Amino acid sequence: MPLRRFDRTSWPEHGPHRELLDLLDAVHDRNGCRSERDIARRLRTPVARVRGIVRGRILPDDEAATRALLAALAGDGGVDPATADRAAALTAAARREHDGVAPWPAARWTGEPVWPDPGSATSPGPTTTRRRTRVAAVLVVLTAAVAMAVVLSGYLPL
Numbered sequence: 001m002p003l004r005r006f007d008r009t010s011w012p013e014h015g016p017h018r019e020l021l022d023l024l025d026a027v028h029d030r031n032g033c034r035s036e037r038d039i040a041r042r043l044r045t046p047v048a049r050v051r052g053i054v055r056g057r058i059l060p061d062d063e064a065a066t067r068a069l070l071a072a073l074a075g076d077g078g079v080d081p082a083t084a085d086r087a088a089a090l091t092a093a094a095r096r097e098h099d100g101v102a103p104w105p106a107a108r109w110t111g112e113p114v115w116p117d118p119g120s121a122t123s124p125g126p127t128t129t130r131r132r133t134r135v136a137a138v139l140v141v142l143t144a145a146v147a148m149a150v151v152l153s154g155y156l157p158l
Helices: 017-030 034-042 048-052 063-077 083-100 107-111 126-153
Strands: none
Touching: 017 048, 017 063, 017 083, 034 048, 034 063, 063 083
16 A cells, blocks of 8 residues: 555644644655554554544644654654754644634643653553543443342342
């Protein structure tokens, strides 16, 4: 399958988000047009997340995520520090422009990065553990409610 450039159908017409996408696309094109799957693998994040960013549907969470994305797009070619600084500034400007306009992932509110730094341990943080605990508690309550409904309906004897 031939490598291709990013799908631009969802890109904004102008503004810092468009400039950021143009910059990401230029780095992607200069460094061999890596696949979204390869980029996601390098970032240790789902392909859908990378696809959403490069198609203009969502923004990177912060400047650090943008720099990590640039490094994954460039691969072994590396990224010029001026380009990385420009991308970080465009991310901040696009975030300011989009605040309050669209829903953002939970990581935006908790301050957790969407993908971990490749050099760090990948253990879940306290926010992830709390979220899992809440989900487990909801599942226990729902299971008990269903069991009670089955018993009360007369399908199972007490």
